[in-house]
Amino acid sequence: MKTMQTRTRKFLALLIAATAFVSAAHADQLDDIRKKGEIVFGVLGTDEPNSFVDPKTREIVGYEVDLAKAIAAKIGVKPVFKQIAVAARIPELQQGRVDVLAASLTHNKEREAQIDFSLTTFVTGQKVMVKASSGIADVPQLAGKKVLTVKGGTQEANVRKAVPSVDVVTFETTQQAFQALQQGKGAGYVNDEATLIDDLAKLGPAKKDYRILPTNLSTEPLALGLRKNEPALKKVVDDTLAGLEQSGEADKIFLKWYGPTTKLQFDKRSFKMDSDKI
Structure with a gap:
């Protein structure tokens, strides 16, 4: 009986330790971002107005870039933008070369098996x-x-x-x-x-x-892409986007890049950043 109780206690201790390890691992990416003081966004840099190179400043700018900057500010780190090819988006994320994809990425069921998605950031x-x-x-x-x-x-x-x-x-x-x-x-x-x-x-x-x-x-619902099983980072990303929506800043960012004074001349948004469901 004592042997059975001892084994049960050991099993429970191992289970608790494993759960704690998994929870810690889930928080690792956000912790690492904070430790290194920067968050790397994978962007296309060729898809105006979502992300493109400003011909005057040679800096990467755009709608998704502004969303990324808001996320970096929320975390309290520097945003870094790495240009990637369309076909390389998910591999670059999975292999840890970028922390988040802000790359005109369609959210669909097939990709949900590979990565996680933020709240919808655009619909086209x-x-x-x-x-x-x-x-x-x-x-x-x-x-x-x-x-x-x-x-x-x-x-x-x-x-x-x-x-x-x-x-x-x-x-x-x-x-x-x-x-x-x-x-x-x-x-x-x-x-x-x-x-x-x-x-x-x-x-x-x-x-x-x-x-x-x-x-x-x-x-096509577009969203930011994140590595799977990183709930802490996803929460910060989603909270930032939801905050932009609630404050009215999301409208300002949209109109800055897509509004009546731009080449695209959209009158208003037809979507809200309030769900990660498709």
Whole structure:
């Protein structure tokens, strides 16, 4: 009987110790961030206005950059921005090369198996841009044609779902895909609608030669990406975003980068940063 009691006590002690170890491990990333005095955000740096290089200052700026800066301020550390490719986003996070992804990242069920997500930070839809002279009026007419997009995003899967016979060619950056459309290397260019509008604006008078097809390929909730099982860091991130929402600062940040005085000319937000559910 005593032997059984002794074994039970030992088992309980080991269980408590293991639980304490796991809890401590969960807090490690936030603790490490505070100890090193900086938090590294993985950003694209090529996706205006979410994150891009300011041509005057050569600094990375944008909508997601401002959200990241607010998170760093909440933790009390310096924000560091590391440019990464679309296809490298999740591997860079999982391998610990960045602490948080602020990289135009779609939150979907498939990715939930790999990483955790913050509250939704943006909602957009994916569409297709074509040359006005192409005669293509909507998405079904892309059947059998070559379509261009960035590698590693959700764009390829979404356009294949909409048009199974489409021929998809991918590029390392969205700019390369857009340039390929201008060079006549494909019939269409797939991206988030906000990015397509921004790309059109960059063309100046030549934008009349292009059009965005009316049909949405998908609705894309974007969020910040975090490594799995880091509840302490996720709480700080979510609390920061919720605080921006409650204070009205979220609206100010959105209008700064997407509002009526920008190239995108959105009148208002169609979403709130209040849930991490999709």
